[in-house]
Amino acid sequence: MVFYRKYRPQKIEELDSEYVRENLFSAFSGNSFTHAFLFTGPKGLGKTSTARIVAKVINCEKHNLEKKHKTKEEIEPCGKCEQCVSITNGSNMDVLEIDGASNRGIDEIRDLRDKVKLAPFKANKKVYIIDEVHMLTTEAFNALLKTLEEPPAHVVFIFCTTEPHKIPATILSRCFQIMFKKASEEELVRSFQRIVKGEKIDADKEGLKAIAHLSDGSFRDGAKILEEMTLLSNGKTITKELVEKKYRLVNVDARVEKMLSLLKEKDREKAFKLIAELMENGIDIKYFLEQLIQRVHENLLENVGVLEKREGTKFELEEIKRLANLLSKAYLETKTSLLEQMPLELLVVEWTEENEGEVLPHVEGDVQESKSQGKVSSPSLNESRLTGKNLNKNLGEKPAANSKTDKLFMELIEKVNEHNRSVAGFLRGCSIKSFESGKLTLETGYKFHKEKLEDAKTMKVLEQVMEEINGNKVDIIILLK
Numbered sequence: 001m002v003f004y005r006k007y008r009p010q011k012i013e014e015l016d017s018e019y020v021r022e023n024l025f026s027a028f029s030g031n032s033f034t035h036a037f038l039f040t041g042p043k044g045l046g047k048t049s050t051a052r053i054v055a056k057v058i059n060c061e062k063h064n065l066e067k068k069h070k071t072k073e074e075i076e077p078c079g080k081c082e083q084c085v086s087i088t089n090g091s092n093m094d095v096l097e098i099d100g101a102s103n104r105g106i107d108e109i110r111d112l113r114d115k116v117k118l119a120p121f122k123a124n125k126k127v128y129i130i131d132e133v134h135m136l137t138t139e140a141f142n143a144l145l146k147t148l149e150e151p152p153a154h155v156v157f158i159f160c161t162t163e164p165h166k167i168p169a170t171i172l173s174r175c176f177q178i179m180f181k182k183a184s185e186e187e188l189v190r191s192f193q194r195i196v197k198g199e200k201i202d203a204d205k206e207g208l209k210a211i212a213h214l215s216d217g218s219f220r221d222g223a224k225i226l227e228e229m230t231l232l233s234n235g236k237t238i239t240k241e242l243v244e245k246k247y248r249l250v251n252v253d254a255r256v257e258k259m260l261s262l263l264k265e266k267d268r269e270k271a272f273k274l275i276a277e278l279m280e281n282g283i284d285i286k287y288f289l290e291q292l293i294q295r296v297h298e299n300l301l302e303n304v305g306v307l308e309k310r311e312g313t314k315f316e317l318e319e320i321k322r323l324a325n326l327l328s329k330a331y332l333e334t335k336t337s338l339l340e341q342m343p344l345e346l347l348v349v350e351w352t353e354e355n356e357g358e359v360l361p362h363v364e365g366d367v368q369e370s371k372s373q374g375k376v377s378s379p380s381l382n383e384s385r386l387t388g389k390n391l392n393k394n395l396g397e398k399p400a401a402n403s404k405t406d407k408l409f410m411e412l413i414e415k416v417n418e419h420n421r422s423v424a425g426f427l428r429g430c431s432i433k434s435f436e437s438g439k440l441t442l443e444t445g446y447k448f449h450k451e452k453l454e455d456a457k458t459m460k461v462l463e464q465v466m467e468e469i470n471g472n473k474v475d476i477i478i479l480l481k
């Protein structure tokens with residue numbers, strides 16, 4: 001962890017999170033500042049490192065605290081004066097770090113309250129950094145509150161906690177709260193670039209993005225991966241390909257897409273085979289689940305019209321709701337499961353555990369819904385193309401589509417609907433590719449639909465109906481998009 005320690009942020013500008021940086025700059029831009037900060041957020045996002053930076057900002061000897069409007073540069077600690085150096089190396093007598101978990105009782109806080117009154121030894125202000133502050137007992141919080149209500153002018157508190165909901169409202173309201181969140185890809189890349197520059201590492205931006213992808217929002221984890229990659233690359237450029245090769249991420253995207261289509265088709269057996277393949281190839285299941293969740297989220301955004309539709313498996317809103325729940329559950333369980341793949345396997349079991357008739361609930365549902373309420377679920381295929389669903393909409397709202405082929409397709413769906421409603425549902429998910437010289441070619445985005453339509457019995461019905469409509473025998477071909 002050489003890089004992490006060497007490049008641990010020492011000033012505000014070096015912090016990962018833009019949100020945290022901006023909040024701190026604004027907290028210190030005037031000639032007075034709050035006497036109590038509260039840093040909240042998950043472990044490992046640099047709350048205590050940030051608290052130490054704040055202690056330096058407060059006590060740096062070069063600062064002119066009286067100045068009313070400070071620039072960012074004027075706020076940053078110099079890092080060189082006695083105060084800055086002693087805070088960095090942890091020997092400053094006026095900056096005290098207290099672990100809330102082991103000093104949680106009323107006696108400790110009373111003791112703290114007495115010491116708070118004493119003036120600082122050398123520094124401008126005494127800074128108390130209390131980590132895991134949510135561990136304090138109620139009595140201890142009450143004692144602390146008295147100090148916060150009438151704080152001596154020479155004291156600043158910085159509370160850190162992973163569980164802000166356990167902090168009494170009376171305390172919360174007296175603090176300047178800053179939430180620490182997982183760093184975004186962009187923020188991580190920015191931090192890596194600091195290391196890349198300092199160490200003269202040859203890495204391209206895509207390579208750094210790939211590392212950010214693997215670091216789960218943590219600069220610490222990312223710095224470790226960057227360090228490994230630096231050793232491994234042996235002076236060569238760190239590229240996306242190199243990172244993916246090292247972390248065996250090759251073809252993850254294709255496999256994610258495959259898993260989605262298998263889930264859509266409820267193909268339990270093939271999904272299990274795919275999981276086994278992931279394990280064989282050493283693909284990180286947690287990472288794989290993250291990618292699945294991301295794709296389902298995109299699907300949700302596409303469904304509500306926020307995101308433009310792209311290629312790939314599409315789920316209906318109801319399916320997305322259920323799948324998202326199962327995925328989140330599997331993701332959390334993967335972190336603690338003895339067998340890494342088991343939560344994903346159980347997800348597949350649960351997801352595919354349905355009666356045959358409910359295999360694709362939206363198909364039947366669409367038929368009824370759109371007829372009774374004129375409601376149309378979002379089309380799974382490109383809007384501009386002629387799709388069964390669009391036709392269905394036309395049926396309900398305005399008379400017939402224009403071309404002869406459209407009419408023919410509508411008639412086909414209607415007639416098939418009399419025979420078998422779920423087959424009509426599958427047809428609605430198709431679009432006409434061509435209809436010429438006795439050959440009707442349909443396209444569908446779903447392998448499952450294609451298979452159902454190609455079933456010998458179904459095909460017979462389809463051909464029969466088409467012959468009725470057309471007068472002549474028609475060959476029907478189903479293509480997968």
Ligand SMILES: [Zn+2]
Pocket residue numbers: 059060061062077078079080081082083084085
């Ligand atoms: Zn300084």
